[in-house]
Amino acid sequence: MRRAAWIGGFLAIQAACVWLVEPDLGRLWAGLPRLAGWIAGGFPPDFSGFGDIARRAAETVALATLGTTVAAVLALPLTLLAARPSAPWPAMYHPVRALLDALRGIDGFVFALIFVAAVGLGPFAGMLGVALHSAGSLGKLWSEALEAADPAPMEAARSAGAGRAQAAAVVLVPETLPQTASAMLYVWEFNIRASTVLGLVGAGGIGQELKNAVDLLDFNRVIAILIVIVALTLAADRLSAALRRRLL
């Protein structure tokens, strides 16, 4: 009976999704030859002027890296306010948690769109978008790491007369360094992937190059850029995974 209710609920949700998305296999079937033509026409990939692609790829890595660093600076005080062992004012706990949820809930792409309007086109807007969204993600991951840490050293420091924030800074932050550094690497790796599309809204990076090529229907160029994007994200993924393995 209970299983039937689960299956019924699952099917109802799927039905609602189908109703909202309106999938049309006929349209997909009709579009497939066009898609296949573009892909076939995209080979061999056009790597001419590779310097431009490389510069845009470097821009992507730079804005993701700087965005993650700025996010860490923003997230650190928020984390200390949003983790029970370190929060000096319990009344601030839930409001700061809500702020972190809000930052995390708005995608970096949306933040970048807003910042393009505010500070103009280019990677600076993208970096700001990445930083704000990631500050929410890092704050949540870090505060969870602090809350999961062994409370005994913190209690020992407090019993010796240390203030809550002081004890957290001296004991808790170093104790959770492997977890917090690992979370930061994970967010950085995610940001490299996410930053490859920021160029679509004019926020810099390799996405800008991709958008130009798609607008010109230059599929040889599109395939070349996609190859670079896949290589970039795979490299970031492997590097981050290797570093995290060493940390934990």
Added chain:
Amino acid sequence: MLQSRPGLVVQGLSVALGGRAVLRDVSLDVAPGEVVALEGPSGAGKTTLLRAIAGLLPAEGAVLAGGRPALVFQQHALAGRLTARENVLVGALARMGFWRAALRLWPRAEVAAADEALAAVGLDGLEARRADRLSGGQRQRVAIARALVQRAPVLLADEPVASLDPATAEGVLGLLRDLALAQGLPILVSLHQPGLAARFADRVLRLEDGCLTPS
């Protein structure tokens, strides 16, 4: 160096946790330089009594100690990624500002005091070793050194040898007794090994069901 200390006086201490009386009207005293052992079965209230005296639990009654007592925790409660010296310096945080401590700009005098405390517990030469690379006995000694740099008038130790092998346990208890004599420090230590309590303490108190009973 023998210091003039007031000793520890506890009068009518009662603690209720979750509506249940865990300690009832406990009174005791520990003279300067004296080691008093507290024994009793698990759940008798030994840890609660020490934590209440240390001010970590709300309690009724009076604790006269001439300042905040230092507590050595059962499982040493060290930060594994900090060095032995840094763990000892945690005991001195109350005398440092936030930024100074957060940025590890330890005052020179405090570093010297931490090294002196580590030497006093027999760990000179291990100041820069991470706590998680020390043996169980060495960790408990670091915890004692951390309590010493608090410059507390009273030392409390909650089953400090519970997880140690017999030889190491004797070493740690001998150290506590030597510190009491050398520094005139009143020490109240809970133990669950009656043999050790009789050998290393000047007096043994027995706690049962939250009340002190004749030992």
